[in-house]
Amino acid sequence: MKLTKSGTNEPAIDDIVAWDRKHQLHPWAPMDAWRGYDNMVVNTAKGIHLWDATGKRFIDGPGGMWCVQIGYGRQEMADAIAAQVMQLPYASPWTTATEPSAILAKKIADMAPGDLNNVFFTTGGSTAVDTALRTVHFFNNRLGRQNKKIIIAREKGYHGSTYLASTVTGKERDKNRFDVETRLVRFLPDVNPYVRPAGMTETAWCDEKVADLERMIESVGAENIGGFIAEPILCSGGVIIPPAGYHKRTFDICRKHDILYISDEVVTAFGRIGHWFASEAEFGIVPDMITCAKGLTSGYLPLGACIISDRVMDRMTGPDDGAGSRYVIFEWLHIFRPPCELCRGA
Numbered sequence: 247m248k249l250t251k252s253g254t255n256e257p258a259i260d261d262i263v264a265w266d267r268k269h270q271l272h273p274w275a276p277m278d279a280w281r282g283y284d285n286m287v288v289n290t291a292k293g294i295h296l297w298d299a300t301g302k303r304f305i306d307g308p309g310g311m312w313c314v315q316i317g318y319g320r321q322e323m324a325d326a327i328a329a330q331v332m333q334l335p336y337a338s339p340w341t342t343a344t345e346p347s348a349i350l351a352k353k354i355a356d357m358a359p360g361d362l363n364n365v366f367f368t369t370g371g372s373t374a375v376d377t378a379l380r381t382v383h384f385f386n387n388r389l390g391r392q393n394k395k396i397i398i399a400r401e402k403g404y405h406g407s408t409y410l411a412s413t414v415t416g417k418e419r420d421k422n423r424f425d426v427e428t429r430l431v432r433f434l435p436d437v438n439p440y441v442r443p444a445g446m447t448e449t450a451w452c453d454e455k456v457a458d459l460e461r462m463i464e465s466v467g468a469e470n471i472g473g474f475i476a477e478p479i480l481c482s483g484g485v486i487i488p489p490a491g492y493h494k495r496t497f498d499i500c501r502k503h504d505i506l507y508i509s510d511e512v513v514t515a516f517g518r519i520g521h522w523f524a525s526e527a528e529f530g531i532v533p534d535m536i537t538c539a540k541g542l543t544s545g546y547l548p549l550g551a552c553i554i555s556d557r558v559m560d561r562m563t564g565p566d567d568g569a570g571s572r573y574v575i576f577e578w579l580h581i582f583r584p585p586c587e588l589c590r591g592a
């Protein structure tokens with residue numbers, strides 16, 4: 247079907263399809279079919295529905311990519327963002343505070359479990375994960391534990407596409423032709439209860455998965471392991487809920503060995519499974535750090551955050567006793583952190 251917008255200056259849908267095919271490199275693009283297929287053009291959304299260019303309506307089950315918690319077309323969101331753009335669209339994150347970002351940081355701290363009271367805003371989920379991983383390194387450097395840097399991650403876990411976040415991603419690594427920093431990570435075997443041997447109870451499977459972590463710590467050495475990262479529910483890894491008790495038991499082991507526990511809630515936070523955050527409400531743990539994005543703005547604008555506990559902050563702040571330097575800087579910045587309209591929208 248030839249779809250044109252005759253009588254307007256707007257490009258025809260056929261042109262959009264052709265330009266997209268020719269010029270846009272999409273995520274997860276199959277290299278053997280480069281320019282060999284078209285993506286569906288969507289151009290309108292309202293509530294839970296999307297419409298394609300022919301006017302065909304779809305229910306958007308996943309909410310974009312697990313983002314659009316509040317649904318499409320929310321007028322109050324558009325108004326808040328537009329008003330903030332006109333009032334103050336940007337302010338340097340180095341030297342200024344802004345009302346929307348301070349309010350949002352306070353709100354997130356109030357919603358987050360336990361002492362997770364310190365919010366570092368990022369540009370999305372991967373950069374929130376990078377922030378958490380680099381905080382593990384910074385934390386241990388500050389404590390003079392230069393070797394305590396390895397991150398334990400899990401097969402089938404997805405944590406993002408930046409260099410560090412993809413390093414700790416355990417999904418289909420055999421098919422991934424991008425380089426990662428293998429020195430920094432060790433992977434635990436799949437926790438999916440559905441792949442347990444026939445006849446094994448879920449409790450026994452949980453024991454086995456907890457033992458995987460204990461064995462890993464034993465072989466790598468707790469003095470070399472800085473952090474553990476896990477999604478409360480393995481999201482892109484198949485929407486897999488780990489066996490009952492797994493998170494609490496692995497959290498306790500991490501605590502015993504002073505391994506920082508990062509709960510990657512990029513998908514599960516902000517109502518996706520019925521709570522602001524799933525870590526405590528659903529799984530009974532108050533992690534050292536929570537990473538989040540997606541539902542934070544419901545996908546209306548890109549924004550993420552790494553939320554750090556007071557317990558961690560208390561141990562990595564204060565003067566440096568080491569090389570006699572006058573002060574220590576948390577030298578980590580996203581220049582678009584946090585554009586005011588994003589925070590106002592969130």
Ligand SMILES: Cc1ncc(COP(=O)(O)O)c(C=O)c1O
Nearest residue numbers: 370371372404405406512513539
């Ligand atoms: C659990 C999890 N962590 C991190 C990310 C990366 O987020 P982003 O794509 O915003 O960088 C994703 C993305 O789907 C995710 O599912």
